[in-house]
Amino acid sequence: MIQKRIFYIVLLFVVIQVSGQQRNGNYSVGLGYGFGSEFNNADYTFDNHFYKLQLYCRIKETRNFQFEILVQPEINFGKHQLLNLYFVKPETPDFEQKRIEYMQLKDVHEYVLNVGFLIRKPIGKMYSCYILGSVGPMISDTETERMSKGFAFADVLAVGFTVDYDRFQLDIRPSLRHVSNAGLGSSNAGYNTKNIELGISYQL
Helix, strand or coil: CHHHHHHHHHHHHHHHHHHCCCCCCCEEEEEEEEEEEECCCCCEEEEEEEEEEEEEEEEEECCCCEEEEEEEEEEEEEEEEECCHHHCCCCCCCHHHHHHHHCCCEEEEEEEEEEEEEEEEEECCCEEEEEEEEEEEEEECCCCCCECCEEEEEEEEEEEEEEEECCEEEEEEEEEEEEECCCCCCCECCEEEEEEEEEEEEEC
């Protein structure tokens, strides 16, 4: 599959980059994979899975907390289908044709650059938990009844739990994601999904 090839190419690139770096403790690089779906509703379906390159930068540390910036380039592969044909109103130009078009199952590809702020609470020497908020621009390649094709934003709120092993960190992260275009397109209902993310990072 093309998604797996992209994932392995990015993984190889990260390993090569890491091998040439010296460790300073404030930076980590990693990879993440996640999947999810929309909250149950009668209007539409949206299932997705995604791959992320993750770049962590610790900006401050206190006795109890660590504060980090997280930059996450992401490729999201979604499948979307309109269920409620009446979501497309009669005042929409060519609404009957639009209803037929939008009720077909569609592949939606999103290309995202999320920037987040993370507050981490260490638990002993090996474990930590955190909360994360991120937002970033994205490009969607498919028009649907809920969102126009092109420029939009992805907002994510997440909690996470990590386990450290040597210079590696394993991560599990439940998250909520909202995608919309802030009114920049003709359609802006957007998507809301619940996701689970798994990741691994390496401290430089």
